Each structure stands twice: as C-alpha cells, then as structure tokens.
Amino acid sequence: ESSRPLFAVISRLVEQKGIDLILDIVPELVSRDAQLVILGSGDPLIEAAIGKACAEWPQHIAAFLGYDEALAHHIEAGADIFLMPSRFEPCGLNQIYSQRYGTIPIVRHTGGLADTVKDTTPESLEDKTATGFSFTAPTATALLGAVTRALHYYQDSEAWQQIIANGMKQDFSWKRSAEQYLDLFEEVLATRKHA
DSSP states (O other): OSSSSEEEEEEEEEEGGHHHHHHHHHHHHHTTTEHHHHHHHHOOHHHHHHHHHHHTTTTTTTEEOOOHHHHHHHHHHHSSEEEEEOOOOOOHHHHOOOOOOOEEEEEEHHHHHHHHHOOOOOOHHHHTOOBBBBEEEEEEEHHHHHHHHHHHHHHHHHHHHHHHHHHHHHHOOOOHHHHHHHHHHHHHHHHHHHH
C-alpha cells in the first residue's frame, strides 16, 4: 500500500472552481510526494495547463479530460483527499459524495461548502465533528495552508480515521433538512408565544 496521498479533482475546469489555485500548488504537491488525479473539462487554457503539468510530472499527475460518471465514482472513492477550492459554490455535491466515500474534502469556506464541511481543528477532532479542511481566502497560499494541515493529519492514522468516520456519518438527506426546519419553526413559535 502506498503512503503517498492521492488528491482528486472532479470538476468543470473553470476559474470559478478554483482550478487555477490547484495548478499553482502542483509543484508543492509534487515536492511532498503527493499524487493528483483530475477529471473534467472546461476552459481550454486550464485544460492546456493541466496537460503541461501531466507532461512535466507524469509520476504524480494524471488527467482525464471529459466526463465519465463511473470513473468519477471510482476516483472519488479511491482518493484520500478531494480538492474543491471554489471561488463560489451555491451548493456543491462532490464534497458530500467524497465524505460518503471516506475521501476527506478540502474546500474553500463559501456557500454550500461552508455548510457541509466542518474544518478539522483539535477541538472538532475532540468532539468528533471534523469532516474535512477549509480555508477562507481564494488564494493558492490559503489552499496550500489547508493542504499542509491535511497532510499533517494524514500522517496521524488515528486522527485521519476519525475524520473519515465523521464524514461518513453525515446525513444530508431531505428528511434531516425537514426535521431541522420543523425544529426551527417550533422554536420561532415558542418564542412568539412568550413575547
């Protein structure tokens, strides 16, 4: 079994998805002996930059330009870490899929990503709520900071398994959402009765 972490990206290859930020940190990923697999299509300039990176570091990077549903599931399930550094993301589903598959997401703290991934800190590990890693600034430096934190925990098998387990237990179903709305309505009604 390889101890090299495998990072995955499954996305439209456009600036909104932060793909350029990932490309900016590729030399750092390579220097840390990580591997990266990318599935997607989009901006021809981004596709060309990905092709160049694959040619430069063939032992570390592989890309499949286009989309293949079955392959997407295999990649999502087989990776260690899922990269989703979107500049904006109203909802986002891949970070949810990755948690279900036991692949830890690294996301930018925005929109639906902020709502569905709990950043790993000593406190969130302690209370068993950590499900991934997040960062705030839409920069390669901030993404690299989150990657560095993730790789630190990747070396700690017990903590890493805890983050995986936490993510796999998440419930993003409509039943759970409906129960949360019901709780909120009941709380508002109770507050109004006492007003």
